[in-house]
Each structure stands twice: as C-alpha cells, then as structure tokens.
Amino acid sequence: MFTKTNLISTIVAAIWSLMGGYLLWGILTVDFMNDHLGSATGMDKEMPDFAFLALGCLVQAFAFSTVFKKWGASSYGISDGLGYGIWIGIFVGFGNGIINYATSNFLDMTGTIANGGVYVIFYAIMGALVGLIYDKVK
Numbered sequence: 001m002f003t004k005t006n007l008i009s010t011i012v013a014a015i016w017s018l019m020g021g022y023l024l025w026g027i028l029t030v031d032f033m034n035d036h037l038g039s040a041t042g043m044d045k046e047m048p049d050f051a052f053l054a055l056g057c058l059v060q061a062f063a064f065s066t067v068f069k070k071w072g073a074s075s076y077g078i079s080d081g082l083g084y085g086i087w088i089g090i091f092v093g094f095g096n097g098i099i100n101y102a103t104s105n106f107l108d109m110t111g112t113i114a115n116g117g118v119y120v121i122f123y124a125i126m127g128a129l130v131g132l133i134y135d136k137v138k
Contacts, residue, residue, distance in 0.1 A: 001066060013130050036107055039105040078131045089116075089120030097113075
C-alpha cells in the first residue's frame with residue numbers, strides 16, 4: 001500500500017486535485033455554475049479552509065491511487081489511468097450529482113449535467129497522471 005510508486009502518484013494526484021479543482025471549478029466554470037444554482041443559498045464559504053482542503057485532496061488522491069493500483073493489477077499506463085478516471089468521474093460526477101439533484105437544491109439540472117462533465121474531465125486527468133506515474137516509476 002505504501003510503495004514508492006503509490007506515494008509519488010498520491011502526491012502528484014493531490015497537487016492536481018488541489019490545483020486542477022481550482023482551475024476547473026474556481027476559474028473556468030465558476031460563472032456558469034453560479035448561473036445554475038438551485039434555491040439553496042449560503043452554501044459556499046467565502047474563503048475555503050485551505051488546510052482541510054489540502055488534507056481532503058491528499059486523502060482523495062491516496063484512495064484514488066491505491067484503488068488504481070489494485071484495479072490495474074497487470075496493466076499500468078496513461079490510457080489505463082484515463083479509463084479508470086473516466087469511470088470514477090461518471091460515478092462521482094453523474095451518479096452522485098444526480099442523487100444530489102434529487103435530494104438538494106444546490107444546482108439545477110443543467111448545472112448538474114455540466115458539473116458531471118467537469119468531474120469526468122477532472123478525474124480523467126487525475127487518472128492519466130496516476131497511470132503515467134505507475135507506468136514510469138517502478
């Protein structure tokens with residue numbers, strides 16, 4: 001579980017999780033998502049708690065990398081990681097997103113579908129990075 005490859009891939013994925021999340025949701029789609037908010041208000045903090053944000057990104061990256069290690073037991077590469085990331089993105093972005101749509105007022109359906117697509121992109125890139133690390137670092 002705590003192999004050199006897994007630890008390096010965790011660090012790379014955690015950096016992507018923090019910076020890529022900021023890029024995708026904090027810069028590129030923030031206006032679109034704000035236009036598609038549901039009736040819930042006051043959900044976002046004015047300023048995130050960066051210590052907990054970084055910790056969450058690290059936990060997410062470690063789980064992602066560890067499951068990939070077990071999932072791709074015989075084949076590790078960028079395309080394997082990309083495929084893994086796409087499935088995780090569908091699971092989280094669309095599966096959990098539609099469940100949240102059904103149970104909360106955070107986003108309207110357009111925002112939910114768009115957010116699901118952003119999750120697929122986010123996790124596909126994370127998967128490609130993890131796959132690359134597992135392929136190159138032995």
